[in-house]
Amino acid sequence: MTKFSDLGLAEVILRALAQEGYVAPTPIQAQAIPPLMQGRDLLGIAQTGTGKTAAFALPILHRLIAERRRPAPQTTSALVLAPTRELAAQIADSFRAYGRFARFNVGVIVGGVSHGPQIKMLAGGLDVLVATPGRLLDHIGSGALRLDTTRTIVLDEADHMLDLGFLAPIRKIVSRLPKSRQNLFFSATMPKEIASLADDMLNDPVCVQVTPAATTAERVDQRVLLVDGAAKRDVLVELFADPALACAIVFTRTKRGADRVSQHLEAHGVGSAAIHGNKSQNQRLRALDDFRRGRTRALVATDIAARGIDIDGVTHVVNFELPETPEAYVHRIGRTARAGAGGAAISLCDNSERPLLRAIEKSTRQSLPVIDRRSAQPAQEERAPRRAPQEHRRPHERPEGSRKPAGRAQPHGKPAAGARPAKPSGASRPQNSGAKSSGRRP
Numbered sequence: 270m271t272k273f274s275d276l277g278l279a280e281v282i283l284r285a286l287a288q289e290g291y292v293a294p295t296p297i298q299a300q301a302i303p304p305l306m307q308g309r310d311l312l313g314i315a316q317t318g319t320g321k322t323a324a325f326a327l328p329i330l331h332r333l334i335a336e337r338r339r340p341a342p343q344t345t346s347a348l349v350l351a352p353t354r355e356l357a358a359q360i361a362d363s364f365r366a367y368g369r370f371a372r373f374n375v376g377v378i379v380g381g382v383s384h385g386p387q388i389k390m391l392a393g394g395l396d397v398l399v400a401t402p403g404r405l406l407d408h409i410g411s412g413a414l415r416l417d418t419t420r421t422i423v424l425d426e427a428d429h430m431l432d433l434g435f436l437a438p439i440r441k442i443v444s445r446l447p448k449s450r451q452n453l454f455f456s457a458t459m460p461k462e463i464a465s466l467a468d469d470m471l472n473d474p475v476c477v478q479v480t481p482a483a484t485t486a487e488r489v490d491q492r493v494l495l496v497d498g499a500a501k502r503d504v505l506v507e508l509f510a511d512p513a514l515a516c517a518i519v520f521t522r523t524k525r526g527a528d529r530v531s532q533h534l535e536a537h538g539v540g541s542a543a544i545h546g547n548k549s550q551n552q553r554l555r556a557l558d559d560f561r562r563g564r565t566r567a568l569v570a571t572d573i574a575a576r577g578i579d580i581d582g583v584t585h586v587v588n589f590e591l592p593e594t595p596e597a598y599v600h601r602i603g604r605t606a607r608a609g610a611g612g613a614a615i616s617l618c619d620n621s622e623r624p625l626l627r628a629i630e631k632s633t634r635q636s637l638p639v640i641d642r643r644s645a646q647p648a649q650e651e652r653a654p655r656r657a658p659q660e661h662r663r664p665h666e667r668p669e670g671s672r673k674p675a676g677r678a679q680p681h682g683k684p685a686a687g688a689r690p691a692k693p694s695g696a697s698r699p700q701n702s703g704a705k706s707s708g709r710r711p
């Protein structure tokens with residue numbers, strides 16, 4: 270087994286890793302760190318939960334320690350681009366944790382907060398800047414930041430950047446970097462626009478693939494409950510009767526849906542909070558903090574809000590609605606079973622969502638166990654599904670982050686009679702192998 274000390278990392282980094290409780294590198298770390306320390310470019314095909322943050326953060330910190338160069342004002346030595354504010358904050362926390370015994374200036378630039386303090390921070394010069402693309406471009410445009418001395422760029426969750434429409438801003442940012450630089454490119458999946466961006470950016474990269482693109486995390490115990498659309502909320506409450514659902518992320522497709530589901534859980538005694546793009550930064554942070562500390566059992570989230578969130582000890586992922594794409598399914602269930610732990614994913618699927626289920630099974634090359642929880646229905650209903658009655662999705666309600674309106678209505682009606690209680694999942698709360706950096710669930 271490779272040890273961190275075999276990788277030739279600076280002693281101050283090894284000390285920080287020991288303090289984090291990391292015993293051995295994860296596969297992506299063992300494969301990526303040596304070539305990155307030699308200055309190679311890297312294409313990493315990996316989901317979150319594989320340890321990819323440390324895979325890129327450790328060699329960057331190692332190089333900064335070796336060079337001991339103070340960054341000039343309004344510059345950054347390394348730049349990490351991340352799709353969401355939450356992920357950017359987490360990546361910066363990881364850099365600070367791994368670099369805690371050396372003095373690094375690590376900064377975060379994200380939208381939704383005022384420009385002033387960010388301009389002041391940039392004025393001092395940074396070793397590492399973690400940013401979302403939109404706000405970063407504002408600062409480049411106003412002259413608060415220049416990238417002509419940046420030597421390393423990391424693009425994290427590139428496929429998610431594509432979903433959010435960040436491809437053009439990324440290309441603009443990359444055009445401001447010096448020609449001679451190190452490029453690190455991470456994506457869980459490789460749609461063709463991403464493959465083409467990688468091709469343009471990378472120079473003879475080492476390719477590290479820890480799980481094949483769009484392959485479901487193997488340790489997640491997955492199951493599907495076939496339910497009547499109108500009974501979903503009650504089935505969800507019944508699932509929470511099982512104490513094994515100690516710490517569950519519930520995914521909905523729309524922001525409004527997230528609010529409604531969260532309110533329904535609260536009304537039935539299940540502590541819950543919703544996070545999505547309409548919540549303020551403070552509301553999001555509070556919801557995440559309450560969930561991390563175990564004050565709420567459920568975090569109801571849209572894909573955009575939850576992607577990249579790193580919370581240890583998530584016992585279950587519940588898909589209240591199946592996502593539009595198999596890639597989103599893979600990302601969702603990757604919220605549990607992190608860093609070697611186990612976890613369970615339960616998907617509530619109504620008749621209208623069966624094509625989505627088939628697409629997930631096809632893409633992930635697996636057949637998911639299905640439990641039929643529908644109330645008794647005449648046989649022909651199987652062939653000609655009854656339209657769910659009330660509360661269709663309103664025209665303006667579309668999956669958060671989707672660029673064009675979705676055609677499919679989402680039933681959220683009153684519960685149907687006869688929904689049976691769920692079988693206890695039997696999944697116990699996963700134990701993580703390592704102590705964590707900041708503010709994570711104990």
Ligand code: AMP
Nearest residue numbers: 291293295317318319320321322608703
């Ligand atoms: P990531 O894929 O970077 O989001 O990392 C997922 C989780 O794994 C985070 O909670 C990290 O703190 C944790 N982690 C990363 N590397 C290691 C390691 N070598 N040993 C134990 N835990 C790790």
